[in-house]
Amino acid sequence: MAVATTDALLEVRNLKKYFPVTKGLILMKTIGYVQAVDGISFSIKQGETVGLVGESGCGKTTTSKLLLRLENPTEGDILLEGRDINTFSGAELQDYRTTVQAVFQDPWSSLSPRMRVRDIVSEPLVVNRNVTTQEKNERVAEVLQQVGLHSQQATNYPHEFSGGQRQRIAVASALVSYPKLIVLDEPVSALDVSIRAQVMNLLKDLQEQYNVSYLLIAHNLATVRYMAHETAVMYLGQIVEYAETEELYNNALHPYTRALFSAALPSHPDLIREDIVLQGEVPSPINPPTGCRFHPRCPFAMPQCSEEVPVEKEVSPGHRVSCHLY
Amino acid sequence: MTAVQTATDTILEVSNLKTYIFTRAATVKAVDGISFNLKKGETLGIVGESGCGKTMTALSLLRLVPRPAGRIVEGEIVLNGEDILQKSEDEMRDVRGRQISMILQDPQTSLNPVFTIGNQLREALGIAHKENKSSMLSRAVDALRKVNVAAPERRLDDYPHQMSGGMKQRVVGAIAMSCEPGVIIADEPTTALDVTIQLQYLRLLKEIQAETGLAIIFITHDFGVVARMCDRVAVMYAGRIIEQGEVRDIFSRPAHPYTQALINSVPKLEQSVDRLYSIDGQPPLLSNLPEGCRFAPRCPYASDQCYEEYPSSYQLADGHHADCWALDADWQGTPIEEFVPPTGTAG
Numbered sequence: 001m002a003v004a005t006t007d008a009l010l011e012v013r014n015l016k017k018y019f020p021v022t023k024g025l026i027l028m029k030t031i032g033y034v035q036a037v038d039g040i041s042f043s044i045k046q047g048e049t050v051g052l053v054g055e056s057g058c059g060k061t062t063t064s065k066l067l068l069r070l071e072n073p074t075e076g077d078i079l080l081e082g083r084d085i086n087t088f089s090g091a092e093l094q095d096y097r098t099t100v101q102a103v104f105q106d107p108w109s110s111l112s113p114r115m116r117v118r119d120i121v122s123e124p125l126v127v128n129r130n131v132t133t134q135e136k137n138e139r140v141a142e143v144l145q146q147v148g149l150h151s152q153q154a155t156n157y158p159h160e161f162s163g164g165q166r167q168r169i170a171v172a173s174a175l176v177s178y179p180k181l182i183v184l185d186e187p188v189s190a191l192d193v194s195i196r197a198q199v200m201n202l203l204k205d206l207q208e209q210y211n212v213s214y215l216l217i218a219h220n221l222a223t224v225r226y227m228a229h230e231t232a233v234m235y236l237g238q239i240v241e242y243a244e245t246e247e248l249y250n251n252a253l254h255p256y257t258r259a260l261f262s263a264a265l266p267s268h269p270d271l272i273r274e275d276i277v278l279q280g281e282v283p284s285p286i287n288p289p290t291g292c293r294f295h296p297r298c299p300f301a302m303p304q305c306s307e308e309v310p311v312e313k314e315v316s317p318g319h320r321v322s323c324h325l326y
Numbered sequence: 327m328t329a330v331q332t333a334t335d336t337i338l339e340v341s342n343l344k345t346y347i348f349t350r351a352a353t354v355k356a357v358d359g360i361s362f363n364l365k366k367g368e369t370l371g372i373v374g375e376s377g378c379g380k381t382m383t384a385l386s387l388l389r390l391v392p393r394p395a396g397r398i399v400e401g402e403i404v405l406n407g408e409d410i411l412q413k414s415e416d417e418m419r420d421v422r423g424r425q426i427s428m429i430l431q432d433p434q435t436s437l438n439p440v441f442t443i444g445n446q447l448r449e450a451l452g453i454a455h456k457e458n459k460s461s462m463l464s465r466a467v468d469a470l471r472k473v474n475v476a477a478p479e480r481r482l483d484d485y486p487h488q489m490s491g492g493m494k495q496r497v498v499g500a501i502a503m504s505c506e507p508g509v510i511i512a513d514e515p516t517t518a519l520d521v522t523i524q525l526q527y528l529r530l531l532k533e534i535q536a537e538t539g540l541a542i543i544f545i546t547h548d549f550g551v552v553a554r555m556c557d558r559v560a561v562m563y564a565g566r567i568i569e570q571g572e573v574r575d576i577f578s579r580p581a582h583p584y585t586q587a588l589i590n591s592v593p594k595l596e597q598s599v600d601r602l603y604s605i606d607g608q609p610p611l612l613s614n615l616p617e618g619c620r621f622a623p624r625c626p627y628a629s630d631q632c633y634e635e636y637p638s639s640y641q642l643a644d645g646h647h648a649d650c651w652a653l654d655a656d657w658q659g660t661p662i663e664e665f666v667p668p669t670g671t672a673g
Contacts, residue, residue, distance in 0.1 A: 055520040162608050192375040193547050197591035197604035204601075219521060222550075226593035226602065246598060263525035265550020267594045268577045272554060277529070278522045281490055 008043035009213050010067070010181055015040050015076035017062050021286060034285050036062040038237035039076070042230075044181065047207065049214040051228030051245065053221060053260065057282055059237040060217045064183045067215060068102055069093070080180075098124055101174035105186035107166030111158040117144070117169055118154035124177040139176060146209070147172045147202060164195035168202065175206060181213045188223060200226060221264045225249050230318075233257045236285055236293040243319035253321045255298050292324065300325060337508050337541050338364040338387075338426075343401035345379075345386045352613035356382035356396070358565035364509065367539040371552040371573070373588075374562035375609055380545045383562070384511045387543070388428060389418050406508065423453050427507040431514040433494035437486040443470075443497050444482030447504065454505040469500040474530055492523035496530070503534065513545045528555055549592055553577060558645070561585050564610050564620040571646030581640070581648040584621045619651070627652050 018033040037059040044050045052060045065071040067078060069085060078085045080096065088096050101124065104110040111120055121143060122136050131139070141151035147168040158166055167187065174182050187203065188196040204227065207214060218224050224231055224245065231248045233241045233256065241254040252258050259276040266272045278297050283289055289296050295305035302324060310322045345357040357379045364370050374380050385391050386398055389410060403410050405425055413421065430436040438446060447466040455465065463482075470478035473496040486494055495515060502510055512531070516524040532555070535542060544555055552559050552573065560570040561582065569582040580586045590603035607624045610616055616623060622632040631651050640653040 055522060164608065193549075193588055194375055194591055194605040195608070197593075197602040198606075200593070201602055201604050220593075221521075222593040222595040225595065225598060249595075249598070259522060261595070263521040264595050265548065266553045267550065267589075267592065267596060269553045269573050271596055274525075277525060279526075281492060281523065282520075 007045055009046045009081060010215075011043040011077075011079040011082075012063075012067075013041050013077045013079070015063070015066060015078065016074045017059075017066055017071060018074045032286050035237050035288060036285060037066065037073075038288075040232075040234070040237075040239045042232050042239065042242060044213045044215060045229075046180070046213060047211040048229040049207065049216050049227050051216045051218060051224035051231040052234055053218060053224055053231060054234035055219065055282055057236075057285060058234040059285075060234060061185065062237075063234075064102070064185055064215065064217055067181075067183055068100060069096065094127075097127075098177040099179055100181045100183065101177065101179040102183040102185065103167070103170045103174050103187050106190045107158075107163060107170050108190075110170055111166055113158055115157075116154065117149075117156055117158065117161075120158070120169060121154070121173045121176055124173065140172075143172045143176050144169075146175070146206065148198075162195075163191050164198055167191060167195075167199050171199075171202065171206070175210065175212075178210070179212060181215065183215045183217070185217045186219070187216070189218070189220065196223075203227065221249075221260060222267070233260065236282065236288050238293060238322070239320075240294065240323070241319075241321045247316070247319050251319070253315060253319075253326055254294075254323050255300050255325070256294050259297075292322075335366045336363050337366050337406060339402070339404040340387070341402045341404075343383070343386060343403065344399045345382050345391055345396060346399050347382075347392075347396045349395060349613075354613045355565050355615060356612055357386060358615075359401075360560075360562070360565075360567045362560050362567065362570060364541050364543065366508070366541055367535065368558065369535065369542045369544055369556045371544045371546060371556035371559040372562060372567075373546055373549060373552055373559060375547060377609060377612065378562045379565040379612070380547075380562055381513055384428065384513050384543070384545055387509075387511060388422055388426060389413075390422075423450065423505045423507060425507050426509040426511065427502040427505070428511045428513065429495075429498055429502045429515045432518050433491060433498045434486070434518070436498050437494060439486055441485075442482065443484050443486065443489070447482070447497070447501055450501045450504040469504050470497070472503070472534065473497070473500045475500075490523075492519055492527060495519060495527060499527075499531070499534075503538075503540075506538070507540075509541045509543065511543045511545065514547070516551065517546075517548075531555070549577075549589060550595075561588070564615060565612055566620065566649070568621065568650070569646075569648035571643065571648075575643055575646045579642070579646075581642050581646070581653055582621075582650050583625045583627055583652070585648070619649070 015037055016039055017037040018035055020030045021032045021034060022028045023031045042050060054060055066073050085096055118140050121140050125131050125136055140154055144151050144154060149168055188199050191199060216227050228245045231245045232239045235256050241257045252261055255276060259278045262273060262275045262277060276299055280297050291306045291308055292310050295301040305324055310324050312320050312322045313326055314320050315326055341361045342359050343357055344359050347354040347356055372380050387403060391398060398411060410421055444466055447469055448462050451462060451465050466482060467478045470481060475481055475496055516527050519527060534540060556573050559573050559576045560567045563584050569585045580589055587603060587605045591605060593599060593602060605624055610620055618634050619632040619637050622628040637649045637651040639647045639649050641647045
């Protein structure tokens, strides 16, 4: 297949991941599937950020694991610069692992307490690229400075740093091998309010400097608005609405997106808007509702919603929504 | 109960409360002289970053400061007209639950996993009501119904792991409200919940408050929760309340540089921001507090005076005051100007 003609760095096409639910110890009969991710498509452009929002259990984390190739998809493709990552093996796979990096939520558990900062940060280099010790140390010092730490701190252990500094170390480690894509899984939600802004600004600066793409997974809509160029709203394993961030925030269409915005906390007491208040909780992904998966909680549900799966429509350029209302 | 002898309907009054933790290495001034009051039916938000003394304040109000290291060294906590710091431990048992109660952050850990919901509810109800088994049962069902748990009769025999996070937090709320206290302290009750569930819970608290005239102290780090829930706010930094006032005053005219910086450093849902303001550095260690204003090392306006002497309180409006030397009649809460912080791209 020829290299894709779009300028997308990464393209996800109809990606599915089902986890089997088994019964019995020896025979392990499969009695059903958790449809964690069920047919999602999106693409990330070079140097841009795509935000994934949704409640817990909507498949955000499974999506990130699939991109990192920590899980293999049940169906669908993930194309990096036009090449399917699930065909990679050996040296190609090693190369992929340096190209795509991750920063996780909790810097208290994502950094090994028994490794020095230099070793944590340089690990992606040592494992995957042939570098001399001197090159390694120079690169570590450089990247530590870029994330706002002192190069002398390379010999310290993680416990000697505060939460914000630890997250900077995690960012440094993700950046050290010049990746093309970094998966940011709730990168600031474990940090204190005054530190969050520091880390978000840092991530934006580094994106400009390195022209790296981010997949930002977050539940805080305000964070996503600040960081992401495009935003996908997920519900029960599916993308229900996808648009450029500004378009989505100014013109949210899907009832679930609007409910999320209603539930998001206002930045001023006069800005409380409760357009749609959802009742009940997210149903189980083992046995998702028929038709539109959101219909049991949707205030606008119509008879056809429980029967037909809504088809994704492009309501304006780049703004896709899956809902019978549109 | 409408026995309002006092002229005001103040239910809780805290003055100059100091709670220190004594360790071998140092004295940690977790709460260092805070004063506030709370009226019936009012919601007071206490906001601040982790380690600013929010939770220690809450524990002090219940007299549950971890002993022997922690001690309330000074101050008064007047609840329903009585100073609870003068009470004996036996008398406190009647205060906790009946007059003041608490909802903790994580329902997973605040419920006992080996007892059923009904069992834990009846234990709480048993403090206030000594009755026979069947009427206790109906009280437990009522308590669950009040917090909108569907089919409460069937839920009583459930164990905590059989319920979702939102449901568990409702049960915790039901337990906290089982003895009809006048004051509830909610310590980050929704941080473990999803956004749509969080909204349901916050609305539920508001409904119960409107019905019962409950006073709520909402402890949080999230200004959004404050904007959504509170009537008044107290902003804490390094063990002290540095600014307090009506919620609209604080959001529209924050006076203390720390409050301004905090509000400016939160991304806005309603508008796009090019660059967030960010405060450099970190809060000071409570065991090693700077002389003078505790925010001075991070404050863009700090003068020599700020480093030498703790600022006096400046009154900006009725009930709105802030501890800052920069405040005077001319300079009342001008928002911090946007500037590019020197973090990050040094290389």
